[in-house]
Amino acid sequence: MIVVHHLNDSRSQRILWLLEEMGTPYEIRHYQRDAVTNLAPPELKQVHPLGKSPVVSDGAEVLAESGMIIDVLARRYAPNLAVDFASPHYPAYAHWLHFAEGSAMLPFLLALYTGRLGEAAAPLMPRITSEIMNHLAYVEGALAGKRFFVDDRLTGADIQMSFVGEIAKGQGALASLPNLKAWLEGLHARPQWQAALQKGGPYRFA
Numbered sequence: 736m737i738v739v740h741h742l743n744d745s746r747s748q749r750i751l752w753l754l755e756e757m758g759t760p761y762e763i764r765h766y767q768r769d770a771v772t773n774l775a776p777p778e779l780k781q782v783h784p785l786g787k788s789p790v791v792s793d794g795a796e797v798l799a800e801s802g803m804i805i806d807v808l809a810r811r812y813a814p815n816l817a818v819d820f821a822s823p824h825y826p827a828y829a830h831w832l833h834f835a836e837g838s839a840m841l842p843f844l845l846a847l848y849t850g851r852l853g854e855a856a857a858p859l860m861p862r863i864t865s866e867i868m869n870h871l872a873y874v875e876g877a878l879a880g881k882r883f884f885v886d887d888r889l890t891g892a893d894i895q896m897s898f899v900g901e902i903a904k905g906q907g908a909l910a911s912l913p914n915l916k917a918w919l920e921g922l923h924a925r926p927q928w929q930a931a932l933q934k935g936g937p938y939r940f941a
Contacts, residue, residue, distance in 0.1 A: 737761040737808070742775050742788035743768055744939050746801050746898050750789045751935045753805055753894050755927035757813040763934060801898075802832045805891040816891050824886040831884045831892035839874070839899045842866035843906075871903055871912055878914035882921060889925075897922055901940035 737754065741747045741763050754761045766776050766788065780786035783799050791798045791808070798804045809816040818828035845863045849856040874896070877884065884892040900919040903909055909916040922928055932938055 738764060738792040740764050740766060740779060740782050740788055740790040740792070741935055742766045742779070743936060745775075745788050747789035748931065748935050748938050748940070749801065749894050749897050750791060750804055751931035752897070752928050753808060753816070753891070755931045755934075756816060756889065756894070756925075757808065759808075759812045765936065802836060802891075802895055805895050806832060809891045816889065816894070818885060818890055818892075822886075828885045828890055828892050832895050835895045835899050839870045839896075840902070842870065843899075843902050867906075867908075871908060871915065874899070875912045875914050878918050881914075882918070893918075893922060898940070905940055 737759060739747060739750055739754065739761055741751065743765070745768075751763065766779055768775060775786055775788060777786065779788060779790065782792070783790045783797055785799065787799070789799070789801055789804060791804050793808070793811075798807060806817060818825045822828075842863050846860070846867065849859050849863065881887070883889055884896060897919070900909075900915055900922075903912070903915065904919060909919070
């Protein structure tokens with residue numbers, strides 16, 4: 736059976752959603768962040784050396800990294816959520832799988848960590864904010880006239896990008912991004928997303 740090692744308020748929430756969309760039986764093992772440091776507990780290192788989440792066990796195989804987990808599980812159990820390598824839509828699918836963490840999340844993380852420096856971070860924040868808005872404007876344009884990122888259907892690209900939309904929502908950025916806002920609301924309205932939220936527990940990015 737597939738086991739999701741689920742850390743509260745983390746990227747692993749979208750893996751629960753993936754599995755609900757797949758309709759594949761799975762088990763959740765819950766882990767809680769440290770109340771002071773907000774870091775993952777050391778027990779996760781017993782599952783994977785990095786001690787981070789999401790991590791998924793599929794039998795004896797341990798999978799880490801959100802994009803890889805989404806793509807591997809979709810191809811293995813729910814090909815309708817992936818895109819065939821020979822499809823003309825594959826480059827776009829692969830792009831969004833990698834863009835989410837490789838580009839879009841980086842300035843958000845920089846803002847999070849430099850923000851803890853207080854006034855010392857002030858010279859950096861305009862550039863970081865500019866990069867956040869640059870990425871979000873790109874996503875906004877890509878979603879013009881679309882319900883989903885690729886092939887007019889839900890794929891792993893939407894599941895991977897969902898965390899970017901949720902972070903943007905948490906930053907109050909969606910008021911000026913109607914396409915991104917409508918896309919995220921459509922995802923959150925899905926029964927499978929709601930089921931994942933119920934099973935995963937409190938999620939401050941909902």
